[in-house]
Amino acid sequence: MAVSLNAASVDSGPNANLLDWAAAGLRHRPAADRLADQALSEQVIRYARCSDSNLDPDDWFPVSVEIDKARQEAAAAITVCTACVVRAQCLALSLRRWDVGQHGVWGGLVAAERMALRRKLHANGPACTAGEPWPA
Numbered sequence: 001m002a003v004s005l006n007a008a009s010v011d012s013g014p015n016a017n018l019l020d021w022a023a024a025g026l027r028h029r030p031a032a033d034r035l036a037d038q039a040l041s042e043q044v045i046r047y048a049r050c051s052d053s054n055l056d057p058d059d060w061f062p063v064s065v066e067i068d069k070a071r072q073e074a075a076a077a078i079t080v081c082t083a084c085v086v087r088a089q090c091l092a093l094s095l096r097r098w099d100v101g102q103h104g105v106w107g108g109l110v111a112a113e114r115m116a117l118r119r120k121l122h123a124n125g126p127a128c129t130a131g132e133p134w135p136a
Helices: 016-023 031-048 066-073 075-082 087-096 111-123
Strands: none
Touching: 031 075, 066 075, 066 111, 075 087, 087 111
């Protein structure tokens, strides 16, 4: 998989300690859900490289469901993600907010890759989903 959720890969990003719980497997923190989502959103909005890229918005939304084809279609967007300091926060936010995160490229991963990651995390225990049900 293209993104690793370990703290070492994101410790240089802004406010990286916010990721400690995400790096540990996105375990559910009920009291902090709303604040964590808001903080993640603010970080992603403020620091994400995609916000100032010159890509066509369609480049962020591959149409293929097959991972390899979708990654080829979104190659330019994924390239922008590889150098982004909030890549892990973006991925964590997309996994927490599946109502939004199920579409497009988030954290350098296409939808099918994130779906597989959600299933893997679900198999390992409860995870933060901001009220969204886990896929079967």
